[in-house]
Amino acid sequence: MSVQERKQRERADRERLIVATARELAEQQGWDAVTTRRLAERIEYSQPVLYSHFRGKREIIGAVALEGASEMAVAMRAATAAADTPRERVAALAHAYLDFADRNPAVYDALFQLDGGLAYAQDDTPEQLKDAFAALMETLSEVAGDGVDPGVFTEVFWASLHGIATLSRSRRLLPEDAEKRLELLVDRLAVL
Amino acid sequence: MSVQERKQRERADRERLIVATARELAEQQGWDAVTTRRLAERIEYSQPVLYSHFRGKREIIGAVALEGASEMAVAMRAATAAADTPRERVAALAHAYLDFADRNPAVYDALFQLDGGLAYAQDDTPEQLKDAFAALMETLSEVAGDGVDPGVFTEVFWASLHGIATLSRSRRLLPEDAEKRLELLVDRLAVL
DNA sequence: CTCGAATCCTAGCACTGCTAGACATCCGAG
DNA sequence: CTCGGATGTCTAGCAGTGCTAGGATTCGAG
Structure with a gap:
């Protein structure tokens, strides 16, 4: 079961990364600059990944x-x-x-x-x-x-x-x- | 010069119409619903007309x-x-x-x-x-x-x-x- | 080693604000 | 009355938005 746990941990990490990156981007350039594309690029994943974490x-x-x-x-x-x-x-x-x-x-x-x-x-x-x-x-x-x-x-x-x-x-x-x-x-x- | 005056008057009227329509639309459905397309359609002109009145x-x-x-x-x-x-x-x-x-x-x-x-x-x-x-x-x-x-x-x-x-x-x-x-x-x- | 499930990405939809360039219309000079 | 030019307007399109369907890939279980 350790593999699943690791995956869950990685998922949680990535979710935190998304939130932190969104926040950082918003503070730097305002919320208007926080587009799903830019955000996805910064976390080095594609857009749909964001939607697997957030609605x-x-x-x-x-x-x-x-x-x-x-x-x-x-x-x-x-x-x-x-x-x-x-x-x-x-x-x-x-x-x-x-x-x-x-x-x-x-x-x-x-x-x-x-x-x-x-x-x-x-x-x-x-x-x-x-x-x-x-x-x-x-x-x-x-x-x-x-x-x-x-x-x-x-x-x-x-x-x-x-x-x-x-x-x-x-x-x-x-x-x-x-x-x-x-x-x-x-x-x-x-x-x- | 009366022709020019009439044109100016019509232009001013249309400008008022734009503002009034934008306001109406915003009150009815919120500012998000006030798109240039919808606004243009409501005043029965094309989009670029809006930009001849407002930046x-x-x-x-x-x-x-x-x-x-x-x-x-x-x-x-x-x-x-x-x-x-x-x-x-x-x-x-x-x-x-x-x-x-x-x-x-x-x-x-x-x-x-x-x-x-x-x-x-x-x-x-x-x-x-x-x-x-x-x-x-x-x-x-x-x-x-x-x-x-x-x-x-x-x-x-x-x-x-x-x-x-x-x-x-x-x-x-x-x-x-x-x-x-x-x-x-x-x-x-x-x-x- | 194989198969199924989980994971991820490409491509695309319908929409946004805004604009270039073609087209029509109308005014005034001759 | 005619014609050239200015004025006015529209069509079509650009680059961007949030979001998603469906295919490709990876990976773990048996």
């Missing part, structure tokens, strides 16, 4: 999104762990979020801008996404304020961060006010 | 965006004009904004999600866009709070609305909490 391009985007969600959760937890006060934790969280979006624009797009065929805010939402939301909520719960549902508060705070992330990346906001916007958001939304 | 598909999206920006500004001003207190004005503004995004998803996408080749937050930004931002700022300035730049405050409030609009439309937020999110946003961000 289509959208599922590849979804795979990159899930990978990104996990990393984002780690980044946010790491940032908040080092902070002492609630104020600092929220600020660190917001910074970590926007930093991630800034440094991994393609992954961020896969997560929140493109259609990766994933379910959000539902029962069948993948664990990685639930956990990323949980990472947000852990820090935001303590500053939601009395009588405000932590989930709703997290949604609002997240939406604000998302708006800032997307609008500033598409150059629809003034770049020089980035820090002021973040401070304002934290000071006003969080109840300290 | 390409992106410019058509841009034209729809500008049209939408004007309408959005009107809608927001109308909503705030009827309100008496600052609190009511901000709430009405936020409602009007999200309502517009909800009822004209394709136009909203053209404005803030897709690339219409337009400049934002710059000197050469089209008047329609500047005016839409101005409409936001008119109401938001009075609740920015002391020592906070109205422009920065408007950017933050707008980004929050944008985040809510996009995330809820892509079903990434719980639909049932829509009203709670809006109240929370207004209560926390605005200084009353």
Whole structure:
């Protein structure tokens, strides 16, 4: 049975290679440049091989999104762990979020801008996404304020961060006010 | 010279027809369905005619965006004009904004999600866009709070609305909490 | 060693945005 | 009224897209 195991392992390796290559290509040249042909060429296989791993391009985007969600959760937890006060934790969280979006624009797009065929805010939402939301909520719960549902508060705070992330990346906001916007958001939304 | 004038008028009419048809098609079936072929067929001309009016598909999206920006500004001003207190004005503004995004998803996408080749937050930004931002700022300035730049405050409030609009439309937020999110946003961000 | 199954690739479909070049139509000068 | 030229429009085509049917090849089990 060892032969089959090796084949399975090789298949899993190749699947990871596809996702990693798609991500790399997307970060380098944008998702538009991630065509099935180019992707196939980079992994040194023919196009149909991609379809033996994923139903289509959208599922590849979804795979990159899930990978990104996990990393984002780690980044946010790491940032908040080092902070002492609630104020600092929220600020660190917001910074970590926007930093991630800034440094991994393609992954961020896969997560929140493109259609990766994933379910959000539902029962069948993948664990990685639930956990990323949980990472947000852990820090935001303590500053939601009395009588405000932590989930709703997290949604609002997240939406604000998302708006800032997307609008500033598409150059629809003034770049020089980035820090002021973040401070304002934290000071006003969080109840300290 | 009257012949030339008539021709110019007809050309302008056709241009409006193109934009209106593109918008209609996008609202009905999404921007993906707005192909140059389908669009050409609907206006009962051949494809190259589109390119005698616009440089390409992106410019058509841009034209729809500008049209939408004007309408959005009107809608927001109308909503705030009827309100008496600052609190009511901000709430009405936020409602009007999200309502517009909800009822004209394709136009909203053209404005803030897709690339219409337009400049934002710059000197050469089209008047329609500047005016839409101005409409936001008119109401938001009075609740920015002391020592906070109205422009920065408007950017933050707008980004929050944008985040809510996009995330809820892509079903990434719980639909049932829509009203709670809006109240929370207004209560926390605005200084009353 | 043979045979069947698993694996992979070539070739192609229907579509996309966009454009070159042929064709028709109509205007204004003579 | 005629004719040349400009203007307007269309047909046909290019290079690219996501995706897939069907044939060739490889490889392990018996």
